[in-house]
Each structure stands twice: as structure tokens, then as C-alpha cells.
Amino acid sequence: MIPLLFAFLLAAPPDYPARAREIIQHHARPASLETAGYGTIAAKLRLKEDPEWCSRRLIEILKAGPTGDMFWMFPVTAVAYTGRDQLSPEAWQALREAWRTYMPFRGDTENHWLLYYTSMYLMAQMWPDQPGEAWFNGKSSAENFKESEEWIHWWVDMTTRRGQGEYDCTHYIGVFLLPMSYLAEWAEDPIIRKKARMMLDYIIADYAAEQIEGIYAGSHARTDDRQVVEKWAGVSSDFGWLLFGLGYHTPGYGGYPLYYVLASSYQPPEILQRIAKDRPDGVLHKETKRTRHRWRFHEERNGDVYKTTYLRHDYVVGSDQGGLLQPVQQHSWDVTWRVADPRGVHNTLFTLHPYSGLLELQAYFTFAPDSATEVVYRSKKSYDSPDKLLGGSPYEQIFQDRDTVIALYDIAPGARFPHINGFFSKDLTMVTEDPSGWIFARGGDAWIAYRPLAPYSWKPIEGGGRRLFSPHLKNGAIVQVASAREFRSLDAFRAAVTRLPLEVRLEPTPSVRFRTLRGAEMHCTYGAPRDFSSWKLFDGPFLKAERGSRMLELRHGTMRRVLDFNTLTVRDE
Amino acid sequence: MRWMLVLLLAAGASGQTRHNLHACVVNAKSWVTGAKLAASGLIRLDETQGVEQLGFVHPMILAADYDRRDPSVLYLAAGNGLIRATDGGRTWRITTGWDVTELRDVTVDPNAPGTVYFTHTAGIHRTTDGGATWQPADQGIDGKYCETIQADRARAGRVVAGCVNGVFLTEDGGASWRRTGAEGIQVRRVAQSPHRPQEWLAGTQMAGLLRSTDGGRTWEAAGDVAVERNLYDIAFDPAQPGRIALAGWGTGVLVSEDNGKTWERRGQGLPRWDIWSVTFDPGRPGRLYANVHEEALYVSEDAGRTWRNAGFDGAVIYRLHFFPEAAR
Numbered sequence: 001m002i003p004l005l006f007a008f009l010l011a012a013p014p015d016y017p018a019r020a021r022e023i024i025q026h027h028a029r030p031a032s033l034e035t036a037g038y039g040t041i042a043a044k045l046r047l048k049e050d051p052e053w054c055s056r057r058l059i060e061i062l063k064a065g066p067t068g069d070m071f072w073m074f075p076v077t078a079v080a081y082t083g084r085d086q087l088s089p090e091a092w093q094a095l096r097e098a099w100r101t102y103m104p105f106r107g108d109t110e111n112h113w114l115l116y117y118t119s120m121y122l123m124a125q126m127w128p129d130q131p132g133e134a135w136f137n138g139k140s141s142a143e144n145f146k147e148s149e150e151w152i153h154w155w156v157d158m159t160t161r162r163g164q165g166e167y168d169c170t171h172y173i174g175v176f177l178l179p180m181s182y183l184a185e186w187a188e189d190p191i192i193r194k195k196a197r198m199m200l201d202y203i204i205a206d207y208a209a210e211q212i213e214g215i216y217a218g219s220h221a222r223t224d225d226r227q228v229v230e231k232w233a234g235v236s237s238d239f240g241w242l243l244f245g246l247g248y249h250t251p252g253y254g255g256y257p258l259y260y261v262l263a264s265s266y267q268p269p270e271i272l273q274r275i276a277k278d279r280p281d282g283v284l285h286k287e288t289k290r291t292r293h294r295w296r297f298h299e300e301r302n303g304d305v306y307k308t309t310y311l312r313h314d315y316v317v318g319s320d321q322g323g324l325l326q327p328v329q330q331h332s333w334d335v336t337w338r339v340a341d342p343r344g345v346h347n348t349l350f351t352l353h354p355y356s357g358l359l360e361l362q363a364y365f366t367f368a369p370d371s372a373t374e375v376v377y378r379s380k381k382s383y384d385s386p387d388k389l390l391g392g393s394p395y396e397q398i399f400q401d402r403d404t405v406i407a408l409y410d411i412a413p414g415a416r417f418p419h420i421n422g423f424f425s426k427d428l429t430m431v432t433e434d435p436s437g438w439i440f441a442r443g444g445d446a447w448i449a450y451r452p453l454a455p456y457s458w459k460p461i462e463g464g465g466r467r468l469f470s471p472h473l474k475n476g477a478i479v480q481v482a483s484a485r486e487f488r489s490l491d492a493f494r495a496a497v498t499r500l501p502l503e504v505r506l507e508p509t510p511s512v513r514f515r516t517l518r519g520a521e522m523h524c525t526y527g528a529p530r531d532f533s534s535w536k537l538f539d540g541p542f543l544k545a546e547r548g549s550r551m552l553e554l555r556h557g558t559m560r561r562v563l564d565f566n567t568l569t570v571r572d573e
Numbered sequence: 574m575r576w577m578l579v580l581l582l583a584a585g586a587s588g589q590t591r592h593n594l595h596a597c598v599v600n601a602k603s604w605v606t607g608a609k610l611a612a613s614g615l616i617r618l619d620e621t622q623g624v625e626q627l628g629f630v631h632p633m634i635l636a637a638d639y640d641r642r643d644p645s646v647l648y649l650a651a652g653n654g655l656i657r658a659t660d661g662g663r664t665w666r667i668t669t670g671w672d673v674t675e676l677r678d679v680t681v682d683p684n685a686p687g688t689v690y691f692t693h694t695a696g697i698h699r700t701t702d703g704g705a706t707w708q709p710a711d712q713g714i715d716g717k718y719c720e721t722i723q724a725d726r727a728r729a730g731r732v733v734a735g736c737v738n739g740v741f742l743t744e745d746g747g748a749s750w751r752r753t754g755a756e757g758i759q760v761r762r763v764a765q766s767p768h769r770p771q772e773w774l775a776g777t778q779m780a781g782l783l784r785s786t787d788g789g790r791t792w793e794a795a796g797d798v799a800v801e802r803n804l805y806d807i808a809f810d811p812a813q814p815g816r817i818a819l820a821g822w823g824t825g826v827l828v829s830e831d832n833g834k835t836w837e838r839r840g841q842g843l844p845r846w847d848i849w850s851v852t853f854d855p856g857r858p859g860r861l862y863a864n865v866h867e868e869a870l871y872v873s874e875d876a877g878r879t880w881r882n883a884g885f886d887g888a889v890i891y892r893l894h895f896f897p898e899a900a901r
Contacts, residue, residue, distance in 0.1 A: 019660070021822065102629075103629035103630070103631055103633065103653070103665075104675070105632050105633065105652055106652065106653045106654075108652075108674070108675060113671070132666060136629065137653070137665070137666070137667040138664070138666025138667060139666065139667065147670045150670070150794055151671040152669065154671070293694070294696040295695065295717075295718045296716070296718045296737045296759075297716075297737070301695070366675045366677070366694060366763075368803070368805065369778055369779075369803050369822075370803055370822040370823075370847065370866075371866065371889075548743055
């Protein structure tokens with residue numbers, strides 16, 4: 001018994017403080033200090049190591065000239081706060097001068113603004129009572145502080161009433177956690193400090209409820225070309241490991257977790273640990289999010305995003321309602337299956353219409369029409385590719401009932417790319433194109449049935465796997481997933497699925513009538529009105545919130561935590 | 574060497590008030606938010622001072638105008654907000670807050686001291702106190718995104734704006750607007766003739782050029798020039814009534830000598846026909862500047878018939894403005 005316990009303790013991941021310390025130490029002691037940046041300086045200062053070197057190095061870097069806009073602001077803010085009692089007068093002078101002589105661009109996304117205004121808030125707090133001449137924007141400390149404070153309050157209010165704008169991002173989750181971490185520790189105003197701690201609960205709860213072993217699953221406002229197929233490979237996994245000890249962190253722990261732990265004395269409360277790690281097999285979670293600001297072509301600046309995520313032990317199925325909900329990096333639906341070690345594994349399946357066009361770029365950005373695609377392509381190489389596996393489409397509508405997804409496409413004639421792409425992973429096994437028209441496969445311990453609604457062919461994908469290519473404007477796919485524990489063999493799963501009543505019509509618009517494995521009757525028609533009026537901000541066994549409420553109730557077993565942003569109170573039961 | 578040429582060219586020599594060229598530049602060929610940015614922002618080309626970056630490097634200065642009472646005060650439509658730049662543009666103060674972003678254009682009402690308008694992603698704002706305070710001023714505009722704005726130089730409180738859904742006119746200082754043309758069309762630039770104040774032009778996205786001869790109250794298609802193209806800029810030659818230049822994508826520089834009745838593509842010496850901005854030099858008759866997309870600034874001494882490189886290699890220049898010398 002004792003050896004067993006000992007072995008368990010050895011295998012167990014380190015606890016949160018140890019993981020946080022591991023990250024800081026990693027960054028504080030790089031292989032070489034010659035090219036060390038703000039991260040190393042801040043990490044060393046946090047550990048109270050070598051403040052003379054930190055001061056010297058800070059001066060050197062600043063002398064070279066700040067770059068990076070708001071991505072410069074947040075590291076130097078961390079340096080300022082971790083170095084409050086350690087930096088030399090000369091280093092302080094260099095830092096102070098940089099905030100006068102370098103104008104960061106405020107950016108065009110909420111994550112940019114959150115970094116910008118959090119940094120402005122904290123630096124104006126650090127250097128109060130200074131005139132406009134002391135700041136790059138010509139505003140006094142008091143003006144900068146007030147403007148930043150107002151926007152931060154606006155963002156919290158908007159998020160807790162309407163949902164997050166850049167929701168459930170596999171990468172940018174870090175950029176939302178980090179400012180809240182800073183404010184929770186470094187803001188002097190107890191209201192802001194408390195609000196930030198509550199927002200950490202809020203954002204982390206959102207993530208905890210929709211991940212599988214640290215992998216952020218389902219629909220995302222933004223992900224990237226790699227993580228859309230290798231679901232583990234990104235910042236969200238770093239935070240899954242840091243916050244809950246789940247899964248694997250990326251090499252070097254990523255950058256954002258460092259800044260998060262530099263500031264935060266916050267640790268996820270027990271109820272979040274339980275939501276992340278202890279849940280029954282078969283959890284249906286729904287939530288409402290918000291589109292990014294739409295400047296053109298829409299009556300309402302922020303539209304609603306209706307998300308469904310169904311989590312089982314072996315897999316997760318998640319979706320939004322389809323459409324152009326976010327620019328460029330939207331990921332609307334997928335199946336993600338659990339694997340023991342996800343590193344290098346493409347543990348997902350999905351389809352999309354590869355949309356590229358001004359309707360998207362001019363709605364969400366200020367781009368001029370002729371250079372828009374070119375500008376996006378410079379940083380998002382796949383955007384204008386017919387082969388891409390990332391992005392939303394105005395010609396996609398998605399329907400989900402637990403572990404069944406029906407994706408329908410009605411692509412306008414003349415669309416730049418008149419086809420749909422389906423991602424079939426290199427890590428699927430037992431892939432069988434059945435005479436019934438279904439494609440059956442196994443991903444980890446999940447059986448997956450995929451029914452294409454139009455003829456297709458296969459194309460290879462660089463990096464492995466195959467792309468289902470279907471060049472038909474009226475199109476779609478039905479996906480039914482089940483656990484390997486429910487069906488003893490592929491044949492048993494196949495027999496069950498092929499018995500399910502199914503009617504498909506593609507003209508005049510795609511329409512499907514399907515009885516799912518769970519007995520639900522799904523009748524989905526592209527373009528038919530859909531009623532989301534009863535959709536709540538959060539609705540699942542672990543998270544409950546009404547739209548417009550500014551509240552979130554966390555539940556697990558007999559535990560309750562109510563975050564009430566109206567009264568700025570946290571109530572535990 | 575090129576800069577020397579630019580300097581010599583840029584200083585107007587009208588014998589009266591000298592004007593200097595101000596370019597709203599972004600050198601962003603490989604830039605995304607957060608990356609190192611080459612010289613960008615408001616850059617002045619001045620005979621005696623040389624080429625000068627005014628104020629900060631900034632990736633999004635889209636337009637500028639100057640205070641008619643004190644030309645050393647500039648107003649800049651910028652990504653971070655409306656910048657009031659004093660000391661000839663060198664000392665900046667952002668006068669707006671978090672309620673507006675990514676400004677598109679700015680215009681000073683020459684007949685209403687202290688009154689300035691700017692367009693942004695969600696409408697139009699106005700100040701009547703030189704930028705100390707701003708108020709939304711876009712009642713009546715549907716589809717709030719507005720790209721371009723120009724105050725009528727003939728009467729205070731008259732302003733024309735080009736928005737995502739047409740061209741709009743206010744005659745009460747922005748208190749109310751009405752659409753006067755181009756419904757369903759994105760308008761990218763409006764400009765008023767310096768010779769005939771009742772005459773306006775509007776360049777559009779994919780719908781060619783529109784003309785108004787009644788001060789912006791009504792609009793009609795100005796022939797079939799540049800239809801199915803995007804027009805980005807319009808310049809009236811202040812020294813030559815009837816001469817107008819257009820900048821557009823794929824159009825090259827289009828020049829009319831008969832007040833827009835006929836157009837000629839003038840591009841000998843230009844590396845491509847994708848043009849962001851054009852402006853005539855008020856002090857040098859026939860001199861025309863144009864920016865070619867990510868190529869350079871070009872200058873012509875013969876109203877666009879022949880061109881030569883005038884520097885700013887690789888840059889996009891969204892607007893070219895001549896401001897009075899007193900702006901120093």
C-alpha cells in the first residue's frame with residue numbers, strides 16, 4: 001500500500017504553486033542572458049535575483065527602442081511592478097522616458113485593448129499626478145487612469161451581460177487572463193482588484209467547462225492553423241496545465257503563463273478544480289457569446305453567438321450556429337477525442353466552407369477593398385487558400401443535438417471557393433467508406449460516423465491526414481459520435497447508425513431529417529428561422545447565468561459559488 | 574538624392590503663402606500589430622527643414638487638417654483617436670477616449686472657429702472647442718461607418734460625409750444628416766471644388782464617380798469613369814479650373830482637363846496603376862503627386878503625363894495634404 005501511495009505521489013503533477021514557480025524559474029534562468037528580454041528581467045525580479053543585471057539589461061533593451069505596441073506595454077508593466085523596490089534609478093528613468101517617447105498602437109481587438117488599458121491603468125497608478133507632457137498620448141496620469149478604468153469596467157460589464165467578444169480562444173485566452181491577473185494583484189483600488197479576481201473565476205470557469213484534459217474543445221472565436229488540427233498545441237493547454245495540472249504545457253511554457261504567474265496570487269478555487277477534473281460522462285453545456293465589433297453591413301454592432309458543447313469522457317462535440325461570427329480565425333465546430341498524449345496528435349474532425357471575401361474583412365476591419373486580403377494574408381497565410389481548415393463562412397449553418405452535428409452549406413454561386421473541406425486526421429483509424437454512404441472511423445475511444453451529403457474526393461494534407469473535398473454548392477455533413485464503450489465493434493456501431501432514419505434533400509436548399517443515436521429527431525433546413533430566444537448566457541450543470549444578469553453561478557455537487565458583478569460579491573455555499 | 578529632389582519639389586513657390594506637403598504614411602509591407610514599424614505617421618516635406626517625421630511613429634494616420642486660425646495646429650485622424658498636434662504637428666495630444674477608434678478622416682470647418690469633424694468606425698464626432706470636448710454628431714446616418722468627410726468652405730455648418738451606405742449632408746453643423754445620394758454604395762472620398770463651391774465629387778467603392786452641382790443636395794453619376802473600380806482620392810487643381818485628378822485601384826491616375834467630362838489615364842513612369850492618393854501643389858501649377866501602392870511617392874510636373882519617383886519607397890500614403898507654411 002505504501003509503495004503504491006509513493007508511486008502515486010511521484011506520478012502526480014506538482015501543485016499550483018510549484019507549477020507557477022517552475023514557469024518563473026524557467027524564464028528567469030535561460031541558457032543565455034545575452035538575448036534575454038523583458039520576460040527574463042521580470043522573472044528575475046519576481047525571484048529577487050540579480051537586480052543590478054535586471055536594471056542594466058532593461059536600459060539596454062529600452063535604448064534599442066521599444067516595439068510591439070500593447071505587446072510591449074504588458075511586459076514592461078510587469079517589469080515595473082516586480083521591480084518596484086529593486087530597479088536602479090537609471091532603469092526607472094529609462095522606463096519612465098519610454099512611456100513618454102514611444103506611442104503604442106491601441107490596436108483593433110478587445111484583447112489589444114485589454115492589454116493597452118490594463119497597462120495604462122497600472123502605470124498611471126504607479127506614476128500619479130503627472131502632466132500630459134509625461135505621457136506619449138499627452139494625457140495626464142489622472143486622465144489616463146480614468147479612461148482606462150472606464151474601459152475596463154465597460155469590458156467586464158459587456159462580458160458578463162452579453163458574453164465575451166473574442167470567446168474561448170485557444171491562444172488569446174492568455175491575453176484575457178493576464179490583464180485580470182495583473183489587476184487582481186497590482187491594482188490599488190479594491191473594487192478593481194476584486195472585479196479582476198471575479199473575472200479570473202469567470203474566464204477560467206468558461207474554459208474549465210469546455211476542455212478535455214486541458215484541450216480547449218468545440219467552437220472558438222479564434223484559433224490558428226496548427227491548433228485547429230493539433231488541438232493541444234497552444235496557450236490554452238499551457239493554462240490547463242498551470243491552473244489544473246491537466247495535460248501538457250507547450251515547450252517553454254509559452255509566454256503568457258509567465259506574465260500571468262508573475263502577478264497572480266490568485267489560485268483557481270476548489271469548485272473550478274472540480275469542474276475541470278470531475279464531471280460525469282455526458283455533460284451538455286450551452287452558452288451565448290458575442291461577435292467581435294462589426295463596423296459595416298450589420299444593424300447590431302455585436303451579434304449573438306450560440307454555442308453548444310457536449311462533453312463525454314472519451315470525446316467532446318461542440319459547435320456554434322454557423323455564419324461569419326468572427327473574422328479570419330473562427331472555428332465553428334468539431335469533434336475532439338481524448339488521447340493519452342496529445343502532442344503531435346490530430347485528434348479532431350470537422351468540415352468548413354473556406355470563405356474568403358470582403359463581406360468578412362470589411363465587416364470586422366477598416367480595410368480598403370483592394371488591399372484587404374493581401375494585408376490579412378501577410379499574417380494569416382491560409383486566409384485566402386481554398387485548402388484552408390480555418391475560418392467561418394456566411395454559407396454555413398450548424399445544428400447540434402448532444403453528440404450529433406449537422407452542418408449544412410448553401411454556397412452562393414460565384415463564391416471564391418465553391419467547395420467544402422472536411423478534415424480527416426492522420427490519427428483516425430479504421431476509416432471505412434461504407435456502401436450506405438456513411439464514412440465510419442475511430443478516433444481514440446470514440447466511434448465517428450460521417451455522412452457527406454454531396455459527392456466528394458480525397459486530397460492529401462501536408463502534415464498528414466486527408467481533406468474531404470466536395471465541390472458542390474448545396475452541401476453538408478452529418479456527424480454522429482459515440483463512445484467505444486457503447487459499441488463493441490465498428491460493425492456494431494455501423495449497424496446502429498445505418499438503421500437510423502435519414503432523409504436528405506439538397507434542393508432548393510439543403511435539408512436533413514435525422515433521428516440520432518440518442519433518439520432525438522433533428523429536422524434542419526438551411527435558412528429556416530431558428531429560435532434562440534431561450535438561450536442563456538451559460539446553461540449547463542456547472543455554469544448558470546441569465547443573459548443580461550451580470551452574474552454567474554458555478555455549481556459542482558453540493559458546492560456553489562455565485563459571482564455577482566452587480567453587487568461585486570462572491571457567495572460560496 | 575531622391576530626398577533632395579523631393580525637398581526642392583515640395584516647397585511651393587507661389588509668392589504668397591507657401592504650402593508644405595504633409596503625407597499620411599504607413600510603411601507596413603511586413604507589419605502587423607505589435608511588429609516593428611518603419612517610419613510611418615505624419616511626415617512633412619519642407620524646403621528648409623527637410624523631411625521630418627512629425628510627432629510619433631504611428632501605423633494609422635489616415636488624414637489631417639489644419640486650424641484656419643492657427644495653421645501650426647493640426648488635427649489628425651489616427652488609429653488611437655483624434656490627435657491635436659501643435660507646434661507644427663510635433664507635439665501630440667490624443668483628445669478622444671475609448672468611445673471612438675480607428676478614425677478615418679477629419680475636416681475643419683473654415684467658417685466656424687474651433688469646429689472640427691471626424692469620421693470613424695461608428696459614425697461622426699464633432700467638437701466646437703478645438704478638440705477639448707467631442708460629441709457624437711451622426712443623427713440620421715444609417716450604417717454608421719463613415720470613411721470620408723469634408724466641411725463646405727462656403728458656409729459654416731454645411732458638411733458632406735461619405736459612409737458605408739451613401740453620401741450624407743448636414744446643414745446644421747452635424748445636428749442632423751440626410752442621405753443625398755449613393756444609397757447602398759460605399760463612398761470613399763468626397764471633395765469640393767476650390768473654384769465652384771457648389772460642385773462636389775464623390776469617389777465610391779465599385780460605383781464610379783458621383784457629381785453634385787448643388788452643394789451636395791443631389792448627386793448623379795459623373796459618366797462611367799472607374800465604374801467597377803474603387804476610387805480612393807480626388808484632387809482639384811487649385812491653379813487650373815477644370816483640371817481634376819482621381820486615384821483608384823487599377824485605374825492609374827485619371828486626369829480630366831474639362832471638369833470631369835472626359836478622363837485620360839496618365840501613368841507614364843508609374844510602376845503600377847494602383848493609386849491611393851493624389852494632390853496638386855497649390856504653389857506649382859501642373860505639379861501633381863501620387864502614391865502608388867507600396868511602391869513610392871511619385872511626382873509629375875506636367876499634370877500626370879510623366880512621373881518620377883519622389884521617395885517613400887515601399888510606402889502606402891493614404892492622404893497627401895498641402896498646409897500653409899505658417900503651420901511650422
